[in-house]
Amino acid sequence: MSEKSEIRSESMSEYLLNEASDLLRAVAGNRRADESKKAVLRRVGREVKDWTASRIKDVWYRDPRVRIRADEVEYLRALLGTRKAKKDHVDELVSLRDRVSRLEQLLEATDPAVSRPGPAAFRQHLGEMGGKPGALD
Known part of the structure; x- marks a missing residue:
């Protein structure tokens, strides 16, 4: 060499x-x-x-x-890629839940005819009964 x-x-x-x-x-x-x-x-x-x-x-x-070896580096890259994909999925779900919550609040604020408890109240009631958070999401 x-x-x-x-x-x-x-x-x-x-x-x-x-x-x-x-x-x-x-x-x-x-x-x-x-x-x-x-x-x-x-x-x-x-x-x-x-x-x-x-x-x-x-x-x-x-x-x-x-x-x-190069395959070991590829393995580590793939491990990080999988972790990032999971994190992105969780972030997307949190963002969607926030958006739904804002829309529920907007509906309740703009339409006084909506006298029934909103979905947020139902979720809270479910949580008080021992239901899992996010079970309805």
Whole structure:
């Protein structure tokens, strides 16, 4: 192997290691105030399947002896993509609920003939009876 190709290979390995470390940190998310770094790494270990605790730690700290394969980086990207899709879905649902609530309030405010309890009151009544929040949504 020539010297140039060795340098190129080393820089690519370093690039993949840095990206994998950044992706692991994104998987971990924000650290809670009462959470140690060790606890964060354990939490990441529950999400990143088939990786040992020592591999997660080595990638997290960018140990230069670690070699990352491209498929491992793709796995981490896919893991984050799945998480983002779930978050987007939840955000969309929250937005829809807010919109329905605003429309209900507008209907009640603009039409005094609507004397029946609105859907919001029904939801509240259901909650008081022990129903699950969002069961009607």
